Amino acid sequence: MNTILYIIQKEFKQIFRNKGMLPIIFILPILQLVILSNAATYEVKNIKFGYVDFDKSSTSRALIDKFNASTYFNVLTNYASQEKASSAMQLGNVDVVLEIPNHFERNFIKEKTSSLGITINAIDGAAAGVENGYINQIVQSFNKDLKVTYMDASKSTLKPVNISSIPSFWYNITLDYKTFMVPGILVLLVSMITLFLSGMNIVREKEIGTLEQMNVTPIRKSQFIIGKLFPFWVIGMGLLTIGLVLAKVIFNVPMIGSLLLLYGYTSIYILVILGMGLFISNFTDTQQQAMFIAWFFVVIFILMSGLFTPIESMPKWAQVITEFNPIKYFVEIMRMVMLKGSGFTDILPLALKTLAYAFVMNGLAVWSYKKTN
Amino acid sequence: MKRFIGFIKKEFYHIFRDKRSLFILFGMPIAQILLFGFAITNEINNVDIAILDHSKDASTQEIINKISASKYFTLDQFITREADIEEAFKKGKIKAVLNFEKDFSKNLIKEQQATIQIITDATDPNTANTITNYINAILKNYELSKNKNIKFEYQVISQTRMVYNPELKSVFTFVPGVMTIILMLVSAMMTSISITREKELGTMEILLVSPIKPFQVIIGKVVPYIFLSVINAAVIVILSIFIFKMPVQGSLFLLGAESVLFIITSLALGILISTISETQQTAMMISLMGLMLPVILLSGFIFPISSMPEPLQIISHIIPAKWFIIIIKGIMLKGVDISFLWKESLILIGMTVLFIGLSIKKYKIRLE
Numbered sequence: 001m002n003t004i005l006y007i008i009q010k011e012f013k014q015i016f017r018n019k020g021m022l023p024i025i026f027i028l029p030i031l032q033l034v035i036l037s038n039a040a041t042y043e044v045k046n047i048k049f050g051y052v053d054f055d056k057s058s059t060s061r062a063l064i065d066k067f068n069a070s071t072y073f074n075v076l077t078n079y080a081s082q083e084k085a086s087s088a089m090q091l092g093n094v095d096v097v098l099e100i101p102n103h104f105e106r107n108f109i110k111e112k113t114s115s116l117g118i119t120i121n122a123i124d125g126a127a128a129g130v131e132n133g134y135i136n137q138i139v140q141s142f143n144k145d146l147k148v149t150y151m152d153a154s155k156s157t158l159k160p161v162n163i164s165s166i167p168s169f170w171y172n173i174t175l176d177y178k179t180f181m182v183p184g185i186l187v188l189l190v191s192m193i194t195l196f197l198s199g200m201n202i203v204r205e206k207e208i209g210t211l212e213q214m215n216v217t218p219i220r221k222s223q224f225i226i227g228k229l230f231p232f233w234v235i236g237m238g239l240l241t242i243g244l245v246l247a248k249v250i251f252n253v254p255m256i257g258s259l260l261l262l263y264g265y266t267s268i269y270i271l272v273i274l275g276m277g278l279f280i281s282n283f284t285d286t287q288q289q290a291m292f293i294a295w296f297f298v299v300i301f302i303l304m305s306g307l308f309t310p311i312e313s314m315p316k317w318a319q320v321i322t323e324f325n326p327i328k329y330f331v332e333i334m335r336m337v338m339l340k341g342s343g344f345t346d347i348l349p350l351a352l353k354t355l356a357y358a359f360v361m362n363g364l365a366v367w368s369y370k371k372t373n
Numbered sequence: 374m375k376r377f378i379g380f381i382k383k384e385f386y387h388i389f390r391d392k393r394s395l396f397i398l399f400g401m402p403i404a405q406i407l408l409f410g411f412a413i414t415n416e417i418n419n420v421d422i423a424i425l426d427h428s429k430d431a432s433t434q435e436i437i438n439k440i441s442a443s444k445y446f447t448l449d450q451f452i453t454r455e456a457d458i459e460e461a462f463k464k465g466k467i468k469a470v471l472n473f474e475k476d477f478s479k480n481l482i483k484e485q486q487a488t489i490q491i492i493t494d495a496t497d498p499n500t501a502n503t504i505t506n507y508i509n510a511i512l513k514n515y516e517l518s519k520n521k522n523i524k525f526e527y528q529v530i531s532q533t534r535m536v537y538n539p540e541l542k543s544v545f546t547f548v549p550g551v552m553t554i555i556l557m558l559v560s561a562m563m564t565s566i567s568i569t570r571e572k573e574l575g576t577m578e579i580l581l582v583s584p585i586k587p588f589q590v591i592i593g594k595v596v597p598y599i600f601l602s603v604i605n606a607a608v609i610v611i612l613s614i615f616i617f618k619m620p621v622q623g624s625l626f627l628l629g630a631e632s633v634l635f636i637i638t639s640l641a642l643g644i645l646i647s648t649i650s651e652t653q654q655t656a657m658m659i660s661l662m663g664l665m666l667p668v669i670l671l672s673g674f675i676f677p678i679s680s681m682p683e684p685l686q687i688i689s690h691i692i693p694a695k696w697f698i699i700i701i702k703g704i705m706l707k708g709v710d711i712s713f714l715w716k717e718s719l720i721l722i723g724m725t726v727l728f729i730g731l732s733i734k735k736y737k738i739r740l741e
Contacts, residue, residue: 038671045680118533125541126415130459139531150527167505170493192553219455291657292397309415310500318412339496342463
């Protein structure tokens with residue numbers, strides 16, 4: 001037992017001695033949590049809007065005013081011709097162009113219908129879909145206004161069937177991205193720090209040559225590994241705590257479920273990551289290799305965690321791969337416990353999977369660590 | 374000059390001797406672009422939903438059939454009581470519940486008006502929003518089929534044209550982004566440890582006492598990696614054209630030139646990190662922890678920059694990846710030429726000069 005304590009002491013000293021590393025371990029993640037959480041939003045706002053009005057009638061002006069009044073469209077530019085508008089779109093100065101053809105008003109009065117052209121820059125397909133939705137809303141409400149003005153109320157027409165749907169967004173009524181992203185980004189930061197630190201730790205001793213010195217001491221394999229990993233476990237838990245406090249104080253993220261449950265889960269989760277880091281460490285010769293491999297997995301874990309894009313939309317084979325993604329589990333649990341208030345029995349299946357993962361990863365890591373070459 | 378060439382040769386040897394790193398360097402980007410190209414999408418597919426049907430009549434059945442027949446939704450379960458909705462959401466499998474009011478059909482026939490509640494699990498706001506929109510579209514469709522006989526009068530009809538990506542494929546947004554992220558991170562990472570490694574292993578002293586000048590050391594370190602990264606870039610472009618059917622509307626030559634420029638910018642950033650950090654570990658942590666999330670989140674790769682708060686939009690200007698994403702999307706999807714992209718290109722050139730200048734200035738010719 002004493003031996004382990006000495007190793008732990010040594011590791012802590014080494015970490016805190018390196019003045020260049022301390023800000024990277026603690027300040028960098030916190031800054032990122034506070035700043036980047038604001039960036040992660042899929043809301044489509046400030047749409048750059050332009051129009052070409054060939055009609056210049058009161059009806060066309062009324063329509064443009066409608067767009068003007070909407071809060072989603074903020075820059076309004078009048079283009080003299082279609083060519084001007086499309087070159088502005090190529091330059092990226094405008095996202096949506098409304099084109100009102102000649103005789104727009106006259107056709108409407110004569111034929112009771114009239115058409116408009118709308119061009120949307122669809123490179124970002126998802127945003128284009130949302131923009132199209134906003135435009136349709138505006139055009140529909142414009143149609144309602146027109147009906148009031150032009151339609152003869154005395155003429156009774158057949159009333160169309162109408163299904164009204166009432167959306168109701170549970171757990172996040174205002175669709176605030178921060179309640180979702182702050183805990184998610186915290187998960188990413190805790191995972192990244194613990195994986196990188198543990199992944200590069202033993203291989204560093206290997207590269208510098210001090211691992212041999214450790215190997216000839218009577219320290220046992222398990223003692224050595226526990227002593228090496230424990231400090232990172234503490235750092236991970238510490239970072240989680242700081243992050244949760246900031247999430248509450250700065251972002252006022254709701255924490256409905258039990259924090260104890262969250263900490264219990266995290267303590268198992270970090271073991272998975274540490275086991276993984278150790279495993280990488282054992283299979284590489286230089287810090288460079290360890291870093292590349294850790295980077296490879298972290299990028300995959302982050303982008304396939306379900307935090308930025310939904311997992312259900314991935315093809316089946318990719319969903320199978322995500323089963324091996326620990327970050328996916330942690331993001332899911334954070335969401336369940338903090339935002340929905342899921343209890344122990346709700347998260348049990350996921351927690352058991354994580355526990356099994358921890359055993360396998362650490363088993364592999366211990367097995368692959370050899371004291372002799 | 375001969376000395377300089379000798380130095381570059383040495384660097385090449387160093388890199389090519391380490392077969393394992395080399396394998397990782399070339400294998401990883403290929404694996405990642407393939408994986409992400411297919412897996413990252415914000416279209417929704419096969420979302421599990423539940424139904425709470427208070428009415429159980431012909432109309433609700435018809436709507437339920439329509440929804441479960443679409444590829445977007447899978448009917449997971451029927452719920453019988455309001456109280457069970459909470460339970461189902463907490464288990465975490467279903468993402469939405471459709472709640473039909475009582476006497477749905479009757480209301481629809483008698484009063485031409487019926488109501489559905491769409492309850493979504495908004496812990497993921499984007500998915501919740503998309504699900505609501507898709508269900509609404511299906512409902513509108515159903516309405517239209519019921520209203521076939523009614524002629525609409527006094528109506529403005531809008532004809533929408535989606536340009537540059539008519540099918541709204543999310544591959545078109547994500548492949549350029551993934552390409553940028555991979556090139557930037559790999560390039561910056563590779564060079565960030567190159568000088569610190571010499572410091573840590575003690576060979577820096579030898580370089581310092583040699584007559585090679587600081588800028589020669591720095592250029593010499595970068596050249597072999599330009600070579601490696603260009604191969605990587607070429608492989609990624611080829612994969613995105615042939616596997617993901619990305620168009621190249623503009624000139625392939627310009628795409629190549631801009632990629633080389635961006636690679637040099639990233640490598641220069643790596644060198645800068647390298648000169649300011651003492652150990653490899655510090656250098657790696659800066660390039661991994663410091664670059665990864667800011668580049669992913671602030672480059673416009675996943676989240677639209679125009680929707681971010683003003684201060685973050687300003688910060689995003691200093692992310693080289695942001696400018697390169699604009700450039701590749703411009704060349705590949707819009708087919709524009711250099712006259713549209715000179716500003717972005719100049720910014721990248723400016724950044725490169727700045728990074729290299731700072732590195733030469735920071736490069737210490739004495740050991741502490």
